[in-house]
Amino acid sequence: MARIGNLDIGSFSLWLSPMEAVTDPPFRSLCKAYGADVLVSEFVSSDALVRMAGKSISKMAFEANERPTAIQIFGHDEQSMREAAEIAARMKPDFIDINWGCPVRKIVSRGAGSGILRDIPKMISITSAVVKAMREVGIPVTVKTRLGWDADSKPIVEVAERLQDIGIAALSIHGRTRAQLYAGQADWTLIGAVKQNPRMQIPIFGNGDVDSAPKALLMKERYGVDGILIGRAAIGNPWIFRQIKYFFAHGSLLPPPDFEERKKVCLEFFQKEIEAKGERVAAQEMKIHYSGFFKGIPHFKPVKAELMRSGTFELAARLLDTYKPEERLQQ
Ligand SMILES: Cc1cc2nc3c(=O)[nH]c(=O)nc-3n(C[C@H](O)[C@H](O)[C@H](O)COP(=O)(O)O)c2cc1C
Structure with a gap:
């Protein structure tokens, strides 16, 4: 059984990967109805939350039937990330997820999202500050990130250990570097290396290019992850969660919806x-x-x-x- 803090999310979970402008409450509910196990909000800017910007507040809303669900925050400043987590915690999500993976230039240039992958000590200190603040209110903190900055810098195995050591409850890894954006194919080998690292105890979730039930099974079996995040393949296709679960259970493909x-x-x-x-x-x-x-x-x-x-x-x-x-x- 994989756990995020005290939350039991089953031995293998399917996540609707957070997507800005896509994974709003109606879409999350729809995916839940078709079998998504864990839902995450669109990312919310910590700076905007601290200013109490209305749009960011509304992005955090979720229905009781969506649980387990997380609010994802992004930012580059320790104080505003900590305060944003405290504001998000008032909504009582099951956990707070920190986005250290977004490749968008405007975000990266400020050192937020995957921009932090050029400054791992800062990533560790901001994450640690958020973890400590959330410990006081009993909310686990998870991280979603990429393999590293570029082809010459893929420190994810070491980063995962350091993030675990400062107390994150789980880690989701997109098998690309920042430099890759969304190009090429996601490389799951380092995701597997993190999962197989005997020092790692927390659940590790894999992400990148899972677009069918057979591919989900392949990634589960080959890399041994505790679950998979599905992003683009779920857009307009909430059925993918049901299809994967059916394939896992029966070994055959469910016919597509008519x-x-x-x-x-x-x-x-x-x-x-x-x-x-x-x-x-x-x-x-x-x-x-x-x-x-x-x-x-x-x-x-x-x-x-x-x-x-x-x-x-x-x-x-x-x-x-x-x-x-x-x-x-x-x-
Ligand atoms: C339109 C769009 C918006 C995204 N927004 C977010 C986001 O808010 N937070 C986040 O962590 N990842 C975001 N991502 C990345 C996805 O969660 C996921 O990591 C990525 O698409 C790779 O997974 P996939 O191959 O299953 O799509 C976004 C991706 C897309 C395509």
Whole structure:
């Protein structure tokens, strides 16, 4: 059994990897319904939290049925990271996750996200300050990071030991360096090396390019991790969690959802997004998900193009209602 502090998350857990502008509460609930075990908020800026910026506060919201769930914070300054963790802790998440992996230039240039990978002592001291502050309120702290800064600097095995020594409760590793951004293939060998290091006691979660049930099984078996974080492959595809669990249990692939299920789930999700953010913002955010929702549906491209332009729930629903996959198949 893997534990994050006192929280039992099972021997192998599937996480919805945190994604800015994607993993909001409606999407997290949807993934939970299809089998995601652990959910993490979008990252929240520690500086903005300390200023009590409204958008950042609302990013931390979660429903009781989402547990276990974490709030992820990012930043570069020890005091504001500690204070942000204290503010986030008032929402009573199951744990606080620190983002030391974001490769976005604006964030990295300030030494936040994966920018900290150029200054490991600072990474250790900020993390330690957050861990100590959270110990007082009984909330475990986890870290999500990358292998290192670039091809010449991949210190993750040593970094993992140091982070464990200062008291983090678990570590998630994306198998790329900052320099790689999202290019090339994720390399899980060092994730495996961290997990196999006899000094490591805390759970280690692997991340990067898991986009199918067979790949999830391969990574689980080959690298021995305690769980997997799934990011891009879950966008518009909450079914991936159910598919992986089915494959683990039965060794065969669950058929993909049919068009009717996809349509139903997509429109219900759109409705929840509207309730959360209003129709204009919801319609904008749905654009991220349409490709995933209808992947593999025959001759869907023109419908998708219209969906992208649709802008309202009513129009999107009408477009989907008039699409008949059987007729398209005969074309
Ligand atoms: C649109 C987008 C937003 C992301 N936002 C975050 C974030 O807020 N926090 C974080 O730790 N990682 C973030 N990531 C990284 C993902 O969590 C994940 O580590 C990465 O996409 C690799 O996993 P994957 O191959 O399963 O997508 C983001 C990735 C994408 C594509």
